[in-house]
Amino acid sequence: MRCLPALIVAVFAAAAAHAAELTAAFGPENATRTATIRSTTDLSAFGPVIEAFLTTRPDTRILYEQWGSNDLYRMTAQQCAEGDTAADLVISSAVHHMVALVNEGCGASHSSAATETLAEQMKWRDQLWGITREPAVMVYNRDILAPHEVPRSRFDLLDLLRPSDSRLAGRIATYDIEDSGLGFLLAFSDSLEATTFGGLMEAFGRTGAVATCCSAEIIDAVASGEYLVAYNVLGSYALHRARGDDRLGVVAPGDYTLILARAAMIPAAAPSTGMAREFLDYLLLPEGRAELEAQDLIVRLGEEAGAPVEVSGTVEALERPIGLHPPLLVAMDADKREIFTQRWRDAFPQ
Amino acid sequence: MGVVRATLSLKTRVALAVTAVLVLGGALVLVAALAYGRQAAREAYDRLLLGAAADIATTITVRDGTALVDMPVSAFELLSLAQNDRIRYRVVAPGGTTLTGDPTAPLPAPSATGESVFYDDSFGAEPARYVALTRRFAERSFSGPVRVIVGHTLLARRELAHDIAQNALVVLGAAGAVMALFAWLAVSQALRPLPRIGAALASREPTDLTPLSLSAPREVAGMLVSLNAFMARLERQSVATGNLIADAAHQLRTPVAAIRAQAQLAADEVEPDRREKIVTRIHDRASGLGRLLDQLLSRAMIVHRADSQPATPLDLRDVAVDVVETCDDLALGVGTEVELVLPDSPVVARGDAMSLVEAGKNLLTNALIHGKPPVRIGVTGGDRPGLWVSDSGDGAPAEVTAAQSTRFVRAGRNGGSGIGLAIAREVAEGHGGTLRMQHDGRRHTVSLDLPGRAT
Numbered sequence: 001m002r003c004l005p006a007l008i009v010a011v012f013a014a015a016a017a018h019a020a021e022l023t024a025a026f027g028p029e030n031a032t033r034t035a036t037i038r039s040t041t042d043l044s045a046f047g048p049v050i051e052a053f054l055t056t057r058p059d060t061r062i063l064y065e066q067w068g069s070n071d072l073y074r075m076t077a078q079q080c081a082e083g084d085t086a087a088d089l090v091i092s093s094a095v096h097h098m099v100a101l102v103n104e105g106c107g108a109s110h111s112s113a114a115t116e117t118l119a120e121q122m123k124w125r126d127q128l129w130g131i132t133r134e135p136a137v138m139v140y141n142r143d144i145l146a147p148h149e150v151p152r153s154r155f156d157l158l159d160l161l162r163p164s165d166s167r168l169a170g171r172i173a174t175y176d177i178e179d180s181g182l183g184f185l186l187a188f189s190d191s192l193e194a195t196t197f198g199g200l201m202e203a204f205g206r207t208g209a210v211a212t213c214c215s216a217e218i219i220d221a222v223a224s225g226e227y228l229v230a231y232n233v234l235g236s237y238a239l240h241r242a243r244g245d246d247r248l249g250v251v252a253p254g255d256y257t258l259i260l261a262r263a264a265m266i267p268a269a270a271p272s273t274g275m276a277r278e279f280l281d282y283l284l285l286p287e288g289r290a291e292l293e294a295q296d297l298i299v300r301l302g303e304e305a306g307a308p309v310e311v312s313g314t315v316e317a318l319e320r321p322i323g324l325h326p327p328l329l330v331a332m333d334a335d336k337r338e339i340f341t342q343r344w345r346d347a348f349p350q
Numbered sequence: 351m352g353v354v355r356a357t358l359s360l361k362t363r364v365a366l367a368v369t370a371v372l373v374l375g376g377a378l379v380l381v382a383a384l385a386y387g388r389q390a391a392r393e394a395y396d397r398l399l400l401g402a403a404a405d406i407a408t409t410i411t412v413r414d415g416t417a418l419v420d421m422p423v424s425a426f427e428l429l430s431l432a433q434n435d436r437i438r439y440r441v442v443a444p445g446g447t448t449l450t451g452d453p454t455a456p457l458p459a460p461s462a463t464g465e466s467v468f469y470d471d472s473f474g475a476e477p478a479r480y481v482a483l484t485r486r487f488a489e490r491s492f493s494g495p496v497r498v499i500v501g502h503t504l505l506a507r508r509e510l511a512h513d514i515a516q517n518a519l520v521v522l523g524a525a526g527a528v529m530a531l532f533a534w535l536a537v538s539q540a541l542r543p544l545p546r547i548g549a550a551l552a553s554r555e556p557t558d559l560t561p562l563s564l565s566a567p568r569e570v571a572g573m574l575v576s577l578n579a580f581m582a583r584l585e586r587q588s589v590a591t592g593n594l595i596a597d598a599a600h601q602l603r604t605p606v607a608a609i610r611a612q613a614q615l616a617a618d619e620v621e622p623d624r625r626e627k628i629v630t631r632i633h634d635r636a637s638g639l640g641r642l643l644d645q646l647l648s649r650a651m652i653v654h655r656a657d658s659q660p661a662t663p664l665d666l667r668d669v670a671v672d673v674v675e676t677c678d679d680l681a682l683g684v685g686t687e688v689e690l691v692l693p694d695s696p697v698v699a700r701g702d703a704m705s706l707v708e709a710g711k712n713l714l715t716n717a718l719i720h721g722k723p724p725v726r727i728g729v730t731g732g733d734r735p736g737l738w739v740s741d742s743g744d745g746a747p748a749e750v751t752a753a754q755s756t757r758f759v760r761a762g763r764n765g766g767s768g769i770g771l772a773i774a775r776e777v778a779e780g781h782g783g784t785l786r787m788q789h790d791g792r793r794h795t796v797s798l799d800l801p802g803r804a805t
Contacts, residue, residue: 103437104436105475124434325430335420336421
């Protein structure tokens with residue numbers, strides 16, 4: 001965690017059902033304007049962006065709450081039904097949750113020159129906007145895996161897992177889709193993208209791959225050598241860690257790479273939508289985008305050697321942005337989730 | 351002097367009429383276009399809903415005694431074609447429990463039957479359109495109808511309806527503009543002859559009454575024909591007046607000169623007997639002059655009446671009787687009895703009674719003065735009704751009958767028979783008939799034949 005001058009950090013008991021993991025306040029206490037942001041993004045990554053936003057706005061105070069994606073969804077949906085919320089802006093990486101919230105009419109509309117710059121796929125109804133650009137990547141341990149052993153695509157991963165004495169057996173980790181909304185979304189998107197996913201589930205199940213929680217833990221374990229490869233890790237976390245740790249390599253799968261844009265929504269009942277709109281526009285305009293890029297929340301895949309994310313193949317051909325559109329509602333369907341989770345559990349028995 | 355009052359111009363009237371048509375038509379087309387747009391949008395997006403519902407319905411499987419829905423992404427991609435609309439769905443088991451989806455999504459009215467039912471309801475605060483599709487299961491472990499409810503909000507429908515209506519209006523507006531343009535061109539073209547006629551009339555000499563020859567559209571040509579007919583009548587009147595003056599001058603000069611010469615003789619004569627004789631001659635001459643004057647005036651009157659008097663139905667027998675009555679004095683004077691030959695039934699013709707009596711009077715006078723008794727006047731019926739006068743003489747001298755068509759006929763000593771015939775002929779022609787003269791060896795007959803009733 002970086003040290004931030006105006007940052008107050010509070011750690012709450014994880015037991016509380018609807019509670020933020022972390023909260024922080026930016027800006028002077030006697031500010032005339034206040035806004036509350038609820039987000040799944042790590043405070044350490046998002047804090048500097050907020051600070052940059054506030055440098056030219058000395059009269060503004062922003063309260064930041066960091067949430068788990070499932071909790072954030074449940075709380076926002078409940079407050080939407082009640083028509084009362086303290087949040088002015090909700091940002092989540094579990095974009096299917098956000099599509100569902102907007103579909104329920106929980107979002108306030110906003111249209112500006114900044115929102116016009118977004119690709120059609122990256123916004124919906126002028127109520128939901130994709131603010132980041134993060135590839136779902138594989139992270140590996142450079143010390144243990146030689147360059148020729150590194151899986152460059154899902155096919156490589158399948159091939160590496162095929163031998164009965166595979167080194168990777170039991171040492172591949174990925175998000176547990178029941179614990180992590182983002183994990184579910186990425187797995188679900190994989191299942192829609194290619195049949196490789198079925199083979200991967202089978203191979204993961206056969207070799208005893210690990211499904212666990214939380215980017216930080218997974219990447220730590222890869223760095224320590226406990227796991228050799230982490231599959232479907234969000235590029236922002238992976239890059240952030242890899243920059244400070246030579247042991248970590250980051251690969252964008254060459255068959256296809258899911259690109260996730262964290263979705264931002266202004267709740268219809270938000271107390272100060274004006275501030276939320278201003279901050280949203282900031283995030284979408286060049287100045288804010290530069291800050292997001294500095295925090296690895298916007299990642300541009302490059303084919304050149306020495307790029308932070310290793311890419312094999314052409315970038316245009318492999319990028320698969322996850323559109324912020326109603327088909328994501330399928331990921332929220334009760335039966336679908338049950339079927340999907342059942343399939344997942346077959347591979348990752350508890 | 352009549353006052354010509356200029357009312358609203360024809361162009362303005364046409365412009366108003368075209369505008370009224372366009373505004374009324376536009377309103378109707380607008381209403382129709384909106385209705386059609388709504389209908390078209392509704393049908394298009396209802397199919398989308400039904401497609402999505404059918405897609406979902408096919409993924410329902412029965413497992414362990416319960417239905418499980420493997421929700422297809424394709425159904426939602428289909429619904430995403432309505433780009434900004436919020437989506438709601440629900441799958442309801444036979445017992446009414448919700449298998450998956452939003453348990454608060456509305457169900458169709460219980461009265462609605464059929465495999466698929468469309469209905470309007472709401473989604474939150476917004477209006478929405480729903481379809482309920484029923485799939486029936488008949489498994490040992492699970493049977494009954496499973497209903498798939500799919501709905502969405504109406505943004506895309508409204509947008510499509512709006513687009514359709516707008517396109518229709520653009521087309522209508524263009525058509526209206528073209529119509530207005532063509533109407534304006536047509537009216538301008540049609541009205542072009544009017545100023546031309548005005549200019550042609552204005553540039554004429556005051557005495558020029560010849561017909562205008564201009565090309566003009568049929569409606570305007572009708573007016574032009576009437577105008578020419580009017581000018582022809584004016585011309586005839588003017589010529590008749592001129593003729594009267596010329597005739598009077600020509601015909602009267604000689605008798606007046608003769609009377610003056612006789613009067614001079616009488617003034618110089620000292621012998622009472624001879625003077626008495628001269629005075630008698632002056633008297634005769636003056637009477638002849640009087641008759642001549644009568645004839646000239648009556649002829650002018652007849653020419654005038656031919657143009658101004660409407661033809662009315664009349665009985666020619668009455669005309670014949672009137673003629674005999676007016677000539678009573680003369681008949682007595684010459685001592686000849688006039689026989690009246692009339693049929694028993696009325697002989698009806700169309701014409702001007704006064705002109706016809708005048709013509710008959712001239713014919714009878716000629717017969718009495720120049721012909722030989724017995725003198726008869728009569729009426730023939732049938733297809734060509736006519737009035738005739740006959741006597742036992744040889745008829746008018748050849749030079750008189752040959753010169754009938756000319757106005758200048760030297761009057762005889764007692765007033766010329768030529769003028770009388772000319773009057774009769776003019777009356778006959780004025781009525782569209784003819785004047786016919788014949789001699790059967792014993793009797794000379796002049797008959798004025800009129801066209802039959804049919805013509």
